[in-house]
Amino acid sequence: xxxxxxxxxxxxxxxxxxxxxxxxxxxxxxxxxxxxxxxxxxxxxxxxxxxxxxxxxxxxxxxxxxxxxxxxxxxxxxxxxxxxxxxxxxxxxxxxxxxxxxxxxxxxxxxxxxxxxxxxxxxxxxxxxxxxxx
Amino acid sequence: xxxxxxxxxxxxxxxxxxxxxxxxxxxxxxxxxxxxxxxxxxxxxxxxxxxxxxxxxxxxxxxxxxxxxxxxxxxxxxxxxxxxxxxxxxxxxxxxxxxxxxxxxxxxxxxxxxxxxxxxxxxxxxxxxxxxxxxxxxxxxxxx
Numbered sequence: 001x002x003x004x005x006x007x008x009x010x011x012x013x014x015x016x017x018x019x020x021x022x023x024x025x026x027x028x029x030x031x032x033x034x035x036x037x038x039x040x041x042x043x044x045x046x047x048x049x050x051x052x053x054x055x056x057x058x059x060x061x062x063x064x065x066x067x068x069x070x071x072x073x074x075x076x077x078x079x080x081x082x083x084x085x086x087x088x089x090x091x092x093x094x095x096x097x098x099x100x101x102x103x104x105x106x107x108x109x110x111x112x113x114x115x116x117x118x119x120x121x122x123x124x125x126x127x128x129x130x131x132x133x134x
Numbered sequence: 135x136x137x138x139x140x141x142x143x144x145x146x147x148x149x150x151x152x153x154x155x156x157x158x159x160x161x162x163x164x165x166x167x168x169x170x171x172x173x174x175x176x177x178x179x180x181x182x183x184x185x186x187x188x189x190x191x192x193x194x195x196x197x198x199x200x201x202x203x204x205x206x207x208x209x210x211x212x213x214x215x216x217x218x219x220x221x222x223x224x225x226x227x228x229x230x231x232x233x234x235x236x237x238x239x240x241x242x243x244x245x246x247x248x249x250x251x252x253x254x255x256x257x258x259x260x261x262x263x264x265x266x267x268x269x270x271x272x273x274x275x276x277x278x
Binding site: 015016018019022023025026029030032033034035036038045046047048049050051052053054063098099101102103104105106107108110111112114115117118122123124125126127128129130131 | 152163
């Protein structure tokens with residue numbers, strides 16, 4: 001007598017769990033991430049114990065360790081940065097400008113720039129720092 | 135004769151395309167987002183100095199006057215007061231002495247042009263920790 005073996009079908013794998021995990025990861029990265037234009041050079045902000053929470057929005061001026069400048073992720077010279085900021089300020093009088101300076105950048109490339117930005121009439125100029133321990 | 139109609143199976147919706155889209159979005163956000171925890175220190179605010187000073191004077195306890203404490207920040211980042219090196223604790227003592235004398239300490243920082251940003255931020259931190267009500271930074275002329 002010949003026994004016929006029943007054709008075994010592989011059980012269909014459910015991908016619902018995979019979707020759940022991917023969705024949770026997506027929401028996590030959306031919440032914890034910050035969508036900022038990164039400077040075309042290395043910028044490590046200075047460490048501060050008593051910084052305030054930084055709200056989003058506004059323009060970001062990056063200053064590299066050697067004094068290189070970038071506005072919203074695009075390399076630019078000082079005059080160009082000021083011209084473009086003046087244009088942005090005309091569109092939004094409450095513009096916030098964040099100066100994201102490298103911790104090792106010399107102050108003679110940062111403080112005069114902050115002064116020039118303030119002289120444009122920008123009402124809110126802040127220095128970006130990283131929270132750190134004492 | 136009765137004709138029996140075969141029961142129709144509901145068409146299954148494939149979720150594979152959705153997983154693909156989610157995966158692409160996940161990778162996009164992982165790659166383009168920055169995950170640095172950033173704070174800020176205001177350099178210039180909308181309220182002008184006179185208004186802020188007046189508001190500060192109104193809210194501060196009664197004092198006999200303002201005492202200006204000038205602190206230099208050297209190119210090496212060290213703080214100097216009246217020619218003497220000044221530590222963060224020393225600055226706190228200085229401010230505390232002025233407050234004990236009934237004076238409102240007004241801290242003025244004069245950084246060297248070659249001091250780095252971290253030195254200024256550390257000095258501002260020390261000033262805030264010392265309890266200085268008002269801290270000002272003397273700005274430098276642009277490098278020629």
